[in-house]
Amino acid sequence: MWRRATKSSLFLRLLKPSKHNASLSQSSTNGFPFHIHTHTHFQEKHGIFSKEVAPFITFVLGGPGSGKGTQCAKIVETFGFNHLSAGDLLRREMDSDSEYGSMILNTIREGNIVPSEVTVKLILREMESSDNHKFLIDGFPRSEENRIAFEKISGVEPHMVLFFDCPEEEMVKRLLSRNQGRIDDNIDTIKNRLKVFEALNLPVVEYYAKRGKLYRINAVGTADEIFEQVRPAFEACEVAK
Numbered sequence: 001m002w003r004r005a006t007k008s009s010l011f012l013r014l015l016k017p018s019k020h021n022a023s024l025s026q027s028s029t030n031g032f033p034f035h036i037h038t039h040t041h042f043q044e045k046h047g048i049f050s051k052e053v054a055p056f057i058t059f060v061l062g063g064p065g066s067g068k069g070t071q072c073a074k075i076v077e078t079f080g081f082n083h084l085s086a087g088d089l090l091r092r093e094m095d096s097d098s099e100y101g102s103m104i105l106n107t108i109r110e111g112n113i114v115p116s117e118v119t120v121k122l123i124l125r126e127m128e129s130s131d132n133h134k135f136l137i138d139g140f141p142r143s144e145e146n147r148i149a150f151e152k153i154s155g156v157e158p159h160m161v162l163f164f165d166c167p168e169e170e171m172v173k174r175l176l177s178r179n180q181g182r183i184d185d186n187i188d189t190i191k192n193r194l195k196v197f198e199a200l201n202l203p204v205v206e207y208y209a210k211r212g213k214l215y216r217i218n219a220v221g222t223a224d225e226i227f228e229q230v231r232p233a234f235e236a237c238e239v240a241k
């Protein structure tokens, strides 16, 4: 039986909650972006992944513009998850006075992937300060390096992985009309994001397919139609309801 983490749980008493304007570099104490914890050390220190407060983790994958963020909003509304978008966390870090701001900006502008350690640290910081134990981790892991870094640092694996399968031309059409003022929603960056997706993210999708954790969803149709394919994945899982 999963137990909900509460404000009074040990790990939250040990940790400072994340401040939305705090940057990774501000929280660094050793000149390195962050402390890498071994699996055991991390569990002992933070306790977030101890059995009593074990999180329920769903990774949400799909190409750029496949509808990950849109479907995550629906999952949050229906099933009460905490939605952590790796892209949003990186953009927030970029807009803070983090010393990694320009590196993140350049990487996103080119459509490449930010070093895993930075992204993993941002995700784990959010998880540590959350009193919800059900997490949707959107846009992560985007590479085998991302996946392995998360597993190594946190010592946990996702319970399930959603994959929004969408044709490239549909993704391009959606990205070019997203209108959120993003520096990476232009045709040149989109072309590279699609290449990076195919080269680096599809191997992660296949990895989870082989482990029987993947829910492949046809991402063409209205958002409501797509959500009707998503819903059963959560309804089938007692802990996620």
Ligand SMILES: Nc1ncnc2c1ncn2[C@@H]1O[C@H](COP(=O)(O)OP(=O)(O)O)[C@@H](O)[C@H]1O
Pocket: 062, 063, 064, 065, 066, 067, 068, 069, 070, 071, 174, 175, 177, 178, 179, 219, 220, 221, 222, 223, 226
């Ligand atoms: N099923 C859909 N059909 C058409 N447009 C969609 C659909 N789902 C999302 N969109 C739109 O496509 C764009 C990309 O969606 P988003 O959820 O941000 O995708 P991702 O997070 O995978 O990049 C947004 O403008 C969104 O409103």
Ligand SMILES: Nc1ccn([C@H]2C[C@H](O)[C@@H](COP(=O)(O)OP(=O)(O)O)O2)c(=O)n1
Pocket: 062, 063, 064, 065, 068, 069, 085, 086, 087, 088, 090, 107, 108, 111, 112, 113, 114, 115, 119, 138, 139, 140, 141, 142, 146, 184, 193
């Ligand atoms: N795990 C991740 C997630 C995103 N990023 C960077 C690189 C991505 O192109 C951008 C934007 O990611 P985001 O998930 O917001 O993009 P989409 O929702 O797929 O359009 O952020 C990353 O480097 N590593």
Ligand SMILES: [Mg+2]
Pocket: 068, 069, 085, 087, 139
């Ligand atoms: Mg998104």
